[in-house]
Amino acid sequence: xxxxxxxxxxxxxxxxxxxxxxDLDQRDPDYIRDQLPVTWLLASLYFRADVTHLDRIxxxxxxxxxxxxxxxxxxxxxxxxxxxxxxxxxxxxxxxxLAHNLVVSAPPLGWLRKFGTVAxxxxxxxxxxxxxxxxxxxxxxxxxxxxxxxxGHKVDFGGRMGYVRLAREAGVPIVPVASVGGQETALxxxxxxxxxxxxxxxxxxxxxxxxxxxALPWGLNISDLAGHIPLPAKIAIEVQEPVDVDGDDQAVHDxxxxxxxxxxxxxxxxxxxxxxx
Amino acid sequence: MRVERHCVINADRDTVWKIVGDPDAYPSFMTSxxxxxxxxxxxxGVGSRYTVHWKIGSVPVGGLIEVVEFDDLRDLAWVGITGxxxxxxxxxxxxxxxxxxxxxxxxxxxxxxxxxxxxxxxAVRQVGRTTASTLKRLKALVESNx
Numbered sequence: 001x002x003x004x005x006x007x008x009x010x011x012x013x014x015x016x017x018x019x020x021x022x023d024l025d026q027r028d029p030d031y032i033r034d035q036l037p038v039t040w041l042l043a044s045l046y047f048r049a050d051v052t053h054l055d056r057i058x059x060x061x062x063x064x065x066x067x068x069x070x071x072x073x074x075x076x077x078x079x080x081x082x083x084x085x086x087x088x089x090x091x092x093x094x095x096x097x098l099a100h101n102l103v104v105s106a107p108p109l110g111w112l113r114k115f116g117t118v119a120x121x122x123x124x125x126x127x128x129x130x131x132x133x134x135x136x137x138x139x140x141x142x143x144x145x146x147x148x149x150x151x152g153h154k155v156d157f158g159g160r161m162g163y164v165r166l167a168r169e170a171g172v173p174i175v176p177v178a179s180v181g182g183q184e185t186a187l188x189x190x191x192x193x194x195x196x197x198x199x200x201x202x203x204x205x206x207x208x209x210x211x212x213x214x215a216l217p218w219g220l221n222i223s224d225l226a227g228h229i230p231l232p233a234k235i236a237i238e239v240q241e242p243v244d245v246d247g248d249d250q251a252v253h254d255x256x257x258x259x260x261x262x263x264x265x266x267x268x269x270x271x272x273x274x275x276x277x
Numbered sequence: 278m279r280v281e282r283h284c285v286i287n288a289d290r291d292t293v294w295k296i297v298g299d300p301d302a303y304p305s306f307m308t309s310x311x312x313x314x315x316x317x318x319x320x321x322g323v324g325s326r327y328t329v330h331w332k333i334g335s336v337p338v339g340g341l342i343e344v345v346e347f348d349d350l351r352d353l354a355w356v357g358i359t360g361x362x363x364x365x366x367x368x369x370x371x372x373x374x375x376x377x378x379x380x381x382x383x384x385x386x387x388x389x390x391x392x393x394x395x396x397x398x399x400a401v402r403q404v405g406r407t408t409a410s411t412l413k414r415l416k417a418l419v420e421s422n423x
């Protein structure tokens with residue numbers, strides 16, 4: 001058992017060493033500006049996205065944007081919101097997004113760092129907020145993003161509320177960002193937490209799930225590590241009123257989740273059909 | 278891309294200019310406008326700046342603009358400083374007794390090479406509808422005040 005433990009520790013260190021250190025200077029406004037048209041085409045024509053109430057985000061200064069997350073490893077809500085934020089406030093306003101270690105360390109996704117994507121950990125988050133930037137986080141992360149499609153309109157952070165402490169310590173407001181549609185881009189069947197434990201992926205890769213879904217072009221898709229082609233589900237995003245961080249963590253967390261869930265319910269009520277919207 | 282629409286309003290130029298010459302009044306007639314805010318404390322005129330966004334496609338498109346021409350009773354033009362490359366102009370000319378011809382032009386160019394060109398082409402119909410509808414609302418607003 002000792003040798004198995006050593007192997008796992010070695011593998012964990014190998015993965016950790018490949019996670020790039022957060023370098024906020026890697027964000028490149030000119031690169032983002034050049035990419036806006038292609039993301040606009042994708043968002044407007046393929047996902048028929050609709051983003052509302054961006055005016056609720058404070059016009060300047062650091063802010064923590066907290067969203068519910070959907071769409072597996074190809075979450076359209078992130079790029080649609082990034083497009084909207086950059087179009088509304090300009091690419092000049094510093095804006096970062098936290099993403100899973102595997103996302104930021106995958107060589108083919110290196111370009112995400114130019115968009116301001118950094119590895120999700122408290123140190124990087126603090127660094128971004130202290131620099132005066134807006135920061136987008138999805139506390140539900142890989143737990144929420146792989147919830148079954150029939151729970152598509154349920155906000156579920158899996159009990160994670162570290163973001164509240166982060167906002168409190170940085171002295172920034174929390175702005176909830178509700179979205180629907182992402183969980184209709186594939187048929188997500190099971191989070192596969194049991195599979196992650198069975199394969200030690202939870203310890204080696206910080207992967208709490210090895211999800212099982214039906215997705216293009218694979219058919220049966222285990223893990224979604226190679227991504228998938230998302231169905232053209234209509235994405236709707238609503239920015240909500242800022243939440244003050246003035247109670248204990250649980251109280252603020254409850255307020256944020258209640259606000260998000262109300263927003264998701266509102267957006268979901270406007271949908272007549274899955275995918276079509 | 279350049280989009281141009283015009284209309285004839287049954288009012289003299291003075292009356293039309295009272296609205297066109299006051300950019301703070303633009304939210305009352307511009308279509309698809311998500312945001313039109315003064316970005317400085319300057320009175321309307323050359324050099325005054327505004328933060329402007331139109332909802333085009335899925336998201337608000339626009340940025341900081343600056344008024345570059347403010348010719349009383351004739352022309353008001355602006356250029357975009359941030360966001361997509363943008364020029365806009367509202368032009369007033371006499372169209373007979375007590376009537377004014379209003380021309381609204383928008384020229385824009387998205388960055389990003391070929392993708393920017395495709396995005397421009399895709400957006401042009403909606404921008405055309407937005408400019409036409411803006412003039413229609415301006416006409417209704419002016420004629421109802423007259």
